[in-house]
Amino acid sequence: MIKITDLEKYYATEEVRTIALNKLSFQVQKGEFVAVMGPSGCGKSTLLNILGLLDDPDGGSFIFNGIEVAGFNERKRADLRKHNIGFVFQSFNLIDELTVFENVELPLIYTGVKPAERKARVDEVLEKMQIMHRRKHFPQQLSGGQQQRVAVARAVVNNPKLILADEPTGNLDSSNGNEVMDLLTELNEAGTTIIMVTHSEHDAKYSHRIIRMLDGQKVTENVLTEYKSNTLEV
Amino acid sequence: MWRHRGFSALNISGLAVGMAAAFLILLYVGFELSYDTMFPKKDRIHMLVSDLKTPSDSYQIPVVDWSVLGKITPRFPEIQSSTRIVDMNLSIQKGTENFVEKRSLAADSTFFKIFDLKLLEGDPDEALRAPLSLVLSQTGAQKYFGSENPMGKSLKIMNGKYTAQITGIMQDLPKNTQIQADYLLSLSTYTKVIDPTLDESWGNYEPRGYVLLSENVNTKNLVSKINTFLEEEDGEKMKAANLFIKQDLELITDVYLYSTRIGSGSANINNIYIFGVVALFILLIASINFINLTTARSVERAKEVGIRKVVGAQKNQLMLQFVGESLIVTILAYILGIAIATLALPYFNTLAGQEVASGVFANWSYVGLFFAIALAIGLAAGTYPALVLSSFRPVSVLKGKFSTTRSGTFLRKALVVSQFTVSIILIIGTLIIYNQMHFMQSQDLGFAKDRLLILDIDNHPKQQLLADYLKKNPNIISVGKGSTVPGGGGNKSSALSIMQNSQGQDQTLTVDRYIIDDKYLDQLDIKLIAGRNFSRDLASDSTQALIINEKVVDLLGYSNPDAAIGASFDQWGREGQIVGVVADFHSESLQKEIQPLSFVFDTKQTKLLTLKVAAADLPETLAFVEESWKQFLPDTHFDYYFLDEFFDRQYRAEQRFSNLFLNFAVLAIFISCMGLLGLASYSTKQRRREIGIRKIVGASILGIVNLLSKEFIKLVGIAFLIAVPIAWFSMHKWLQDFAYRIEIPWWIFAVAGMLAIGVAMLTVSFQAIKAAIANPVKSLRTE
Secondary structure (H helix, E strand, O other), rough: OOOEEEEEEEEOOOEEEEEEEEEEEEOOOOOEEEEEEEEOOOHHHHHHHHHHOOOOOEEEEEOOOOOOOOOOOOHHHHHHHHEEEEOOOOOOOOOOOHHHHHHHHHHHHOOOOOHHHHHHHHHHHHHHHHHHHHHHOOOOOOOOOHHHHHHHHHHOOOOOOOEEOOOOOOOOOHHHHHHHHHHHHHHHHHHOOEEOOOOOOOOOOOOOOOEEEOOOOOEEHHHOOOOOOOOOOO | OHHHHOOOHHHHHHHHHHHHHHHHHHHHHHHHHOOOOOOOOOOOOOEEEEEEEEEEEEEEEEOOOOHHHHHHHOOOOEEEEEEEEEEEEEEEEEEOOEEEEEEEEOOOOHHHHHHOEEEEOOOOOOOOOOOOOEEHHHHHHHHHHHOOOOOOOOOEEEEOEEEEEEEEOOOOOOOOOOOOOOOEEEOOOHHHHHHOHHHHOOOOOEEEEEEEEEEOOHHHHHHHHHHHHHHHHHHHHHHHOOOEEEEEEHHHHHHHOOOOOOOOOOOOOOHHHHHHHHHHHHHHHHHHHHHHHHHHHHHHHHHHHHHHHHHOOOOOHHHHHHHHHHHHHHHHHHHHHHHHHHHHHHHHHHHHHHOOOOOOOOOOOHHHHHHHHHHHHHHHHHHHHHHHHOOOOOOHHHOOOOOOOHHHHHHHHHHHHHHEEEEEEEHHHHHHHHHHHHHHHHHHOOOOOOOEEEEEEOOOOOHHHHHHHHHOOOEEEEEEEOEEEEEEEEEEEEEEEEEOOOOOEEEEEEEEEEHHHHHHHHHHHHHEEEEEEOOOOOHHHHHHEEEEHHHHHHHHHHHHHHHHOOOOEEEOOOOEEEEEEEOOOOOOOOOOOOOOOOEEEOOOOOOOEEEOOOOOOOOHHHHHHHHHHHHHHHOOOEEEEEHHHHHHHHHHHHHHHHHHHHHHHHHHHHHHHHHHHHHHHHHHHHHHHHHHHHHHHOOHHHHHHHHHHHHHHHHHHHHHHHHHHHHHHHHHHHHHOOOOOOOOHHHHHHHHHHHHHHHHHHHHHHHHHHHHOOOOHHHHOOO
């Protein structure tokens, strides 16, 4: 599903040019659950942004679902993104002014789903995340665990092929954290590909494979569970 | 402040521009309100005015008859002194050239005493006593005598007929008085030399009359005593002429602004109020911006306040800091504003059509007043955020829990709405004023004013020779004669006339009187609707015929114009029959109702030559006319005008008004938009995170721009709804000053609304687009 080859990304300030990704290459198969680990500043978040089509690489190749997307313009990336990718953030990134229901509904609005269907799908996913009773509440009225569940609900409401999670349990206590990890595992078992950036060895154990990074490069890769995709496409 | 340069610049310049504009308008309003207030006895100087009543009509006029002041002044001890003033175009010879001086007055010898005008040379009590005495202003002295001392010298006046002695030099009169003259002739020149019967003549209304009253006189009582006395004195004459007169007094300082009498006053107090309100509005908009932007930004400083509190700042120390900062900014804006006003003053003087002030600092009290206003704005803008922020609990602020309070948001929205309400009212006002102007200038006046060249020949003895010569040029289609033209050129006069009405009775009425030849009506394309034009072949026409307009027909009660033909009339000794009726035409600006009007035929008393010229080769034609004039009348100054331009000059005041209005409306919109820009950029900054999230979950750029603009557009929409009724009501009232006016068209409101929304959209979308194309990752990272 994802194949990156010699991926490069720089950040330049007036004086210094920092290399964030240094000829990074790896593949992720459809249905796989991959954890990316490494110390702060190793390029994890940059990688996630590129994988999430929020940012453009400076060099190398990025094949998503069989299409070369490196060099796509903003508009094409946005289009691809909204139909295929869901995001879960450490800081939830819910919109404070909108209710739980409205937050989850947002991606459906932007992909042009009709109101009646939107309601059905939002209700369904809220039910699944067990926060139906909180649907009229605002994010700040919820606990961290509940907020992250809303964020996950928002990430999956569009049935994306890929979920990118950036330290999804970073702001949660352990029991809430485990709940979220269970949720992600369930989604993965239902067929969604997941790439998760994390500092937590505990969380990483939920994945099939851990990619460890340092200074923009892949250092090791250890396979926890041999994952066989039922298709061989990349 | 420096860290937010862009913001501070926006804030300061907006306030400065607003202050400069309001300051200039205040200068203008102050100038208009100061009319005739420079006379030390202004509280006791009144204008004696007359209300005339005939069986059919009444007239309020700003002048008196020649004899009335002579009768009442010695009779009533309340009247200390009085003077008559006659406006005149005095012709004065300098060498071989003859100048017609329009800034000339004739006045009684008491003139200088009543108005306390100082003479640089000469005795104020004596200078205007003897006939043919002439007092010059410094400007007048300079023109005719250069650096020589004119005292005791003489000048030939009235086409060389008389010689006047220079008996005094006065300072140039201030601009803000209705008494405007560079040449003051003794009135005894008229009453002793030109027409010795004038002092005793009754019913001949020409001079303005000014009286100086004693202290604490009850003017109402005095007016009724005067009227009782005059009724005893002249009652018989009134009955005989069927003309009843009541005098009234108007305080000199009220005349310019408030008098509604025909021919009196040129300012309109309504317009001055409107400008005052506009100035206030502009200042309000600018202050609102300032307060708005300052409070909006203060929220960003919540964290700073928290830290300061944690390290030990007291509440009042924080208050002081906020108020102090805001005061510094307003004082900067004030200084900048005064600088802008100084630079813009020459342009503003041109716009206002008069020099309203020689310099910004000509009136210190205004400069001081604006400083006080600046301080007040600074205090208001500083206090609100100071109060709110300095009372925060530092912990919650540091944790970032503080977000915009609901009341703060509401206040700012309300302020934006009020700004745009004002702007939209001004736009609608401007559009309506322009429409009315356009209407007045394009309206069918009932006569043709195009291609008419008017020569002010002042009834020169050689006029017939010139007229005959001019006719030889093929580009001069016809040459006619008239005493006056529509718009008030030449010698406009009105005459007390007795005409036979539909009941067969004699009816007295005052009608405008045009002395014309047989070509005049055709030249001006004034339509005869009954009877006939004057004819050169009928000798009796020059003594016994009268043409009237429809208005007179109505006043006399005839059912149709034809019925009035043959009715008898008596006008200034001329007796005979009405021979023709013309369709009503606008002999004056459309502000005024069409007046009753009459034409008499007399080629000897006309003042003007009227030339209908071809459109082609106009410059050549004009050159030919000038050359011919110089050939036949070498001693007089070539004085001409085109009737269309002359007529439209009546609208100069309105033109100026609309230009000023337009300028300030644009300014108001501009300042409002600056405020909106500031607020929009603030609001988008606050919503960066939200925008980032929305983009990540799939929002398009257009969607984001929509989202951000919608809120502001809604505010402008609300402003529009508030503005429309206010604008309609006030402009409806403004239009009442015009006898002929437009209906307020609905599209004006649509245009104004669209304009406001369009401008607001442009302003906001600039910010919104900037926010929408920003990389969402960055906005989330800065959280």
